[in-house]
Amino acid sequence: MAQDPEEDRNPREGFVDTSSELDMVTLYSSETGGSEIEADIIRGILDSYGIPCLVSRAMGYPSLGFLVQVHRQNVSEATRLLEEARAAGPAAAIEAERESEGW
Numbered sequence: 001m002a003q004d005p006e007e008d009r010n011p012r013e014g015f016v017d018t019s020s021e022l023d024m025v026t027l028y029s030s031e032t033g034g035s036e037i038e039a040d041i042i043r044g045i046l047d048s049y050g051i052p053c054l055v056s057r058a059m060g061y062p063s064l065g066f067l068v069q070v071h072r073q074n075v076s077e078a079t080r081l082l083e084e085a086r087a088a089g090p091a092a093a094i095e096a097e098r099e100s101e102g103w
Helices: 035-048 072-100
Strands: 024-030 051-056 066-073
Touching: 024 035, 024 072, 035 051, 035 066, 035 072, 066 072
Parallel strands: none
Antiparallel strands: 024 066, 051 066
16 A cells, blocks of 8 residues: 655745744954964863853954854853853863863
8 A cells, every 4th residue: 555645745845944043143253363273162161061152263264253153042051151161261171071081
């Protein structure tokens, strides 16, 4: 017995969420020499908590700066996580890495 192809379709197939909550908001912006490293650290922190982000850089032109952007709906959570990471300092990052490696 043949199935109706309409029954197999996902009702959200082709759906595009245009919510303003998905707009990208700049969380970090810098044009200084160490900004690439700081942008990568921020991306790592956000990635570790499952918060998607976008790091923008002008390839070959580091003096044009770096941006880290997150969805508008994640701004407060991302800001809180970065503030906690700054407050904990580098020692907490080293300790967390050691724990994750089973030291």
